[in-house]
Amino acid sequence: QVQLVESGGGLVQPGGSLRLSCAASGSIGSISIMGWYRQAPGKQRELVATITAGGNTNYADSVKGRFTISRDNAKKMVYLQMNNLKPDDTGVYYCHRNTGDYWGRGTQVTVSS
Numbered sequence: 001q002v003q004l005v006e007s008g009g010g011l012v013q014p015g016g017s018l019r020l021s022c023a024a025s026g027s028i029g030s031i032s033i034m035g036w037y038r039q040a041p042g043k044q045r046e047l048v049a050t051i052t053a054g055g056n057t058n059y060a061d062s063v064k065g066r067f068t069i070s071r072d073n074a075k076k077m078v079y080l081q082m083n084n085l086k087p088d089d090t091g092v093y094y095c096h097r098n099t100g101d102y103w104g105r106g107t108q109v110t111v112s113s
Contacts, residue, residue: 007023011110020093020109021078023077024077025076036069051071
């Protein structure tokens with residue numbers, strides 16, 4: 001059984017930065033793709049970024065150049081560095097592991113002045 005726990009969310013002004021962390025209770029797996037998704041109020045959950053075990057990354061167009069996903073397999077951690085945040089980045093951010101389709105409970109990010 002794998003549990004994913006997100007942290008690092010909060011309230012930040014436009015242009016600010018946050019770093020989200022995802023801690024896995026079990027292995028994140030040498031072959032698993034880890035990802036961050038978000039859901040804004042009244043909208044569907046959407047992909048933010050993914051990273052393969054080998055470090056290949058993929059980003060939503062809306063966050064390219066501003067967000068960076070990374071992982072530390074030894075520490076069973078996945079990170080999302082978010083810079084130059086915008087109000088449209090507001091939402092609940094979820095950590096995901098594709099193998100087994102595991103989800104965390106999410107962490108709230110609010111970008112507002």
